[in-house]
Amino acid sequence: MNKKTLYLTQAAVIAAIYTVLVFVFQYSSFGPIQFRIAEALTVLPYFTPAAIPGVTIGCLLSNILFRADILDIIFGTLATLIAAILSYVLRFNKYLVPIPPIVVNAIVVPFVLKYAYFEADPIPLMMCTVGLGQLVSAGIIGMILLFALEKVRYVIFKNN
Template sequence: MDNKARYITQAAIIAAIYVVVTIVFQAISFREIQIRISEALTILPYFTPAAIPGLFIGCLIANYLGGAMLADIILGSLATLLAAILSYSLRKNRYLVPIPPIIINAIVVGFLLKYVYGFALPLISLMILVAIGQFISCFILGLGLIYAMEKYKLYRHIT
């Protein structure tokens, strides 16, 4: 398979996995207290740049299918895109890779929850709640995923 086809295939698979995991865990993937398990995949830019469009498209589709409002579908997905780009730029240190999705989503999703969905909690509280969920998904589960992929050499299939 040539490099372009491999890149597109990898991005599509990452997007599909993101969508499926988000929808399967829909009960905890949305609202003011959320642990979006699919966000563990935000470490994949550590292994391949194909994760950047894959995560963006996956988030876009998952937010749409999950019933998110238009502003969330667009801005939440753009936050994921920016976080994936920044994670890719930090790939030389695996411990830094999960940081952009935690910070960016805490800010963007916190604003969306407050000003688009109208949750009554103070903005800073919403941001902290999102950051906690992102920390669990991106840092704890995400770093676990990095270790598993390296230990079992699963990354060879996506690099």
């Protein structure tokens, strides 16, 4: 398989898995106290650059399919893109890979919640609740995923 086809296939599969995870766990994927299981996939830039468009498109599709506000569609997706790029940049130290999704979402998402959904909670409180959800999904579950995939990385992510 040529590299371009492999890249597109990996990105598409990651986007699809992200979207399905948001669908299955939609009850906890939105709101001021959000725990988006799909955010565990934000560690995948450690393995392949195809994860950058993969998680970004997955986030975009999820937000569109679940009728998120336009501000959420734009800025939530942009936050995911920025976090994925930063995770890729930090891929040389696997322990740093989940930090960008935690920090970027903890900063961006509360403003989206406040101005798109008129959430009454104060922004600093939402930074804590969103950050905590990200810590669990990207930091803990994501790192479990990273360590599990690291054992089979040359089978799944060959040519990267």
